[in-house]
Amino acid sequence: MNEKITVSTLKKYKQTGKKITALTAYDFPTAKILDESGIDMILVGDSLGMVVLGYESTLPVTMDDMVHHTKAVTRGVKRSFVMADMPFMSYSISKETTMQNAARLIAEGNAQSIKIEGGCEVAPIIKLIVDAGIPVIGHLGLTPQYINQLGGYKIQGKDMEKAKKIMKDAKTLEEAGICALVLECVPSELAKDITENISIPTIGIGAGPYCDGQILVTHDMLGITQGHRPKFVKQYANIDEIMKNGLKNYVNDVESGSFPSKEHSFTTEKRENK
Ligand SMILES: Nc1nc(=O)c2c([nH]1)NC[C@@H]1CN(c3ccc(C(=O)N[C@@H](CCC(=O)O)C(=O)O)cc3)CN21
Numbered sequence: 001m002n003e004k005i006t007v008s009t010l011k012k013y014k015q016t017g018k019k020i021t022a023l024t025a026y027d028f029p030t031a032k033i034l035d036e037s038g039i040d041m042i043l044v045g046d047s048l049g050m051v052v053l054g055y056e057s058t059l060p061v062t063m064d065d066m067v068h069h070t071k072a073v074t075r076g077v078k079r080s081f082v083m084a085d086m087p088f089m090s091y092s093i094s095k096e097t098t099m100q101n102a103a104r105l106i107a108e109g110n111a112q113s114i115k116i117e118g119g120c121e122v123a124p125i126i127k128l129i130v131d132a133g134i135p136v137i138g139h140l141g142l143t144p145q146y147i148n149q150l151g152g153y154k155i156q157g158k159d160m161e162k163a164k165k166i167m168k169d170a171k172t173l174e175e176a177g178i179c180a181l182v183l184e185c186v187p188s189e190l191a192k193d194i195t196e197n198i199s200i201p202t203i204g205i206g207a208g209p210y211c212d213g214q215i216l217v218t219h220d221m222l223g224i225t226q227g228h229r230p231k232f233v234k235q236y237a238n239i240d241e242i243m244k245n246g247l248k249n250y251v252n253d254v255e256s257g258s259f260p261s262k263e264h265s266f267t268t269e270k271r272e273n274k
């Protein structure tokens with residue numbers, strides 16, 4: 001139960017039907033809490049651009065941002081399997097820069113695996129990274145780094161033709177050597193079909209109940225996200241209210257002078273009279 005989760009643990013979970021739990025983390029304290037709560041997989045998602053940096057999309061996120069946050073997360077993790085997103089354009093310029101970028105997330109960031117958005121077109125580069133010893137996770141369906149082509153954060157694979165394309169992409173990525181596959185915003189039936197037809201675990205987000213595991217953005221499910229929360233999010237806590245209450249009490253205490261009291265203050269040592 002407390003052993004480090006590896007690629008083979010995930011495969012075993014799929015074979016035995018044990019559902020895989022995954023969430024995002026971008027910092028040390030959150031990662032430590034997720035790890036100690038028994039979350040199987042922790043994703044340092046490029047969603048950090050929107051969730052904690054305040055950007056409008058994930059596109060401005062850089063390799064340096066990803067390495068910085070991945071380092072913070074992995075310092076807090078003992079058991080969970082840690083994956084880090086390759087950000088926009090970090091795997092599209094050349095083989096050399098792609099390999100260097102993937103290596104940074106592993107060697108500097110201390111992640112166990114990297115995640116890459118896209119289908120058949122990224123399969124060759126994924127194969128190279130896998131051959132170099134880096135576990136790769138695929139990501140199909142709604143791929144936010146392709147937002148300007150997709151035209152919005154919308155469900156993908158609704159019609160038969162697009163569903164077939166996503167299924168073909170899944171098979172091609174499996175052959176390229178991915179160790180897990182994130183399916184984002186696709187119909188439940190398509191996610192079920194893919195899950196039953198590949199040997200590696202599928203992790204769904206807005207992809208229905210038939211995936212081998214589920215992932216959400218932690219800030220969404222805890223109620224910390226400022227602004228729009230996608231429809232697929234179930235909210236498990238109202239941390240925003242808890243924070244606002246605490247902050248209100250602090251303001252009241254400071255303004256009324258009841259904080260800091262003696263117990264939160266220091267005094268000089270009593271001097272002996274000479
Ligand atoms: N806070 C947050 N949570 C996420 O899950 C998330 C991010 N940010 N940023 C990166 C991507 C973008 N994601 C998103 C963002 C918006 C929708 C969304 O609003 N979808 C519509 C559904 C539209 C349709 O019906 O096709 C919705 O109303 O939920 C979905 C996924 C998922 N990821």
Ligand SMILES: CC(C)C(=O)C(=O)O
Nearest residue numbers: 024045046047085182
């Ligand atoms: C939504 C998940 C799958 C993701 O890629 C992210 O958080 O960046």
Ligand SMILES: [Mg+2]
Nearest residue numbers: 045046047085
């Ligand atoms: Mg992402």
